[in-house]
Amino acid sequence: MTHDIAVIGGDGIGPEVTAEAIKVVRAAGVDVTTTDYDLGGARYLRDGEILSDETLDQLRAHDCILLGAVGTPDVAPGVIERGLLLKMRFELDLYINQRPFVGTAPGAAEAHDFVVIRENTEGPYVGEGGSLRFGTPHEVATQGSFNTRFGVERCVRYAFELAAGRPRRHLTLVHKTNVLQFAGGLWQRTFDAVAAEFPQVTTAYNHVDAACIYFVQDPHRYDVIVTDNLFGDILTDLGGAVSGGIGLASSANLNPGRTGPSMFEPVHGSAPDIVGTGTANPTAAILSAALMLDFLDERDAADRIRAACAEPVTGSTTAVGDAIASRVGS
Numbered sequence: 373m374t375h376d377i378a379v380i381g382g383d384g385i386g387p388e389v390t391a392e393a394i395k396v397v398r399a400a401g402v403d404v405t406t407t408d409y410d411l412g413g414a415r416y417l418r419d420g421e422i423l424s425d426e427t428l429d430q431l432r433a434h435d436c437i438l439l440g441a442v443g444t445p446d447v448a449p450g451v452i453e454r455g456l457l458l459k460m461r462f463e464l465d466l467y468i469n470q471r472p473f474v475g476t477a478p479g480a481a482e483a484h485d486f487v488v489i490r491e492n493t494e495g496p497y498v499g500e501g502g503s504l505r506f507g508t509p510h511e512v513a514t515q516g517s518f519n520t521r522f523g524v525e526r527c528v529r530y531a532f533e534l535a536a537g538r539p540r541r542h543l544t545l546v547h548k549t550n551v552l553q554f555a556g557g558l559w560q561r562t563f564d565a566v567a568a569e570f571p572q573v574t575t576a577y578n579h580v581d582a583a584c585i586y587f588v589q590d591p592h593r594y595d596v597i598v599t600d601n602l603f604g605d606i607l608t609d610l611g612g613a614v615s616g617g618i619g620l621a622s623s624a625n626l627n628p629g630r631t632g633p634s635m636f637e638p639v640h641g642s643a644p645d646i647v648g649t650g651t652a653n654p655t656a657a658i659l660s661a662a663l664m665l666d667f668l669d670e671r672d673a674a675d676r677i678r679a680a681c682a683e684p685v686t687g688s689t690t691a692v693g694d695a696i697a698s699r700v701g702s
């Protein structure tokens with residue numbers, strides 16, 4: 373079966389790493405057609421498009437989207453991130469951001485293996501708020517966090533289903549219920565209600581600040597974590613840092629109901645400082661492509677890619693891609 377992939381290389385090192393990811397997918401024997409979408413900072417500066425409704429409709433026609441990275445120092449921070457990346461997450465209803473972490477934390481004797489399920493369409497990311505008396509000493513700024521029962525429940529249920537299918541069957545809710553009583557209360561009550569449907573899954577709760585300590589000192593306690601959009605954003609950078617570095621951290625932005633394409637991207641950014649140097653590590657993009665293959669039901673190829681990435685490899689961006697490609701092909 374041929375899979376139809378939209379590729380958004382994006383900014384900075386994005387196009388360099390997505391090229392290696394597609395190379396490895398093909399080497400793994402998966403049949404894909406790719407369509408490149410020229411989106412990101414350079415495109416915006418050229419003709420003003422960030423992501424038009426027309427382009428979004430074209431993206432909807434593909435099976436999946438593979439994205440490199442977005443954001444460039446030439447454009448004000450956030451413009452491309454919100455207009456392209458967050459717009460896709462919202463418009464394509466990619467309500468799960470799944471980020472696996474397999475690695476050995478500094479000083480740890482054994483490898484950990486846990487997954488963060490980050491709610492991806494609500495929380496502070498909805499952009500609700502505004503400024504009054506902007507730029508004056510009396511400026512007021514508000515930034516709301518949106519949490520709906522519907523949005524929280526579908527995310528929590530996804531996390532329970534994932535945990536129920538893993539050997540340890542353990543799910544931890546991470547929030548800040550001691551301070552964010554309204555949002556935290558909704559999360560905790562929803563979590564408890566859904567937990568009743570999954571008696572085979574053991575549960576725990578950590579405040580997000582405590583979770584930061586456990587990520588560094590005791591990541592083995594985790595199997596699956598579910599958390600809100602902003603906590604998940606921050607925690608998954610830390611997850612990358614304790615799992616071999618952000619150059620290995622992969623993610624899946626999922627529409628589990630498959631009412632549109634899901635999007636797969638490395639956790640790292642566009643790294644404009646190293647663009648063109650050939651030093652970007654493509655492994656995070658390659659592992660993101662493996663998550664894409666999981667979702668496309670190409671599990672054997674996905675497992676072979678993960679196994680190939682588990683063995684250390686150094687070298688330039690293309691050398692790393694070539695080495696991994698030759699391993700999955702053999």
Ligand code: IPM
Pocket residue numbers: 443453454457458605639
């Ligand atoms: C991520 C990124 C994005 C986010 C940025 C680029 C908007 O940091 O995918 O983790 O905050 O979600």
Ligand code: MN
Pocket residue numbers: 605606609639
């Ligand atoms: Mn982030």
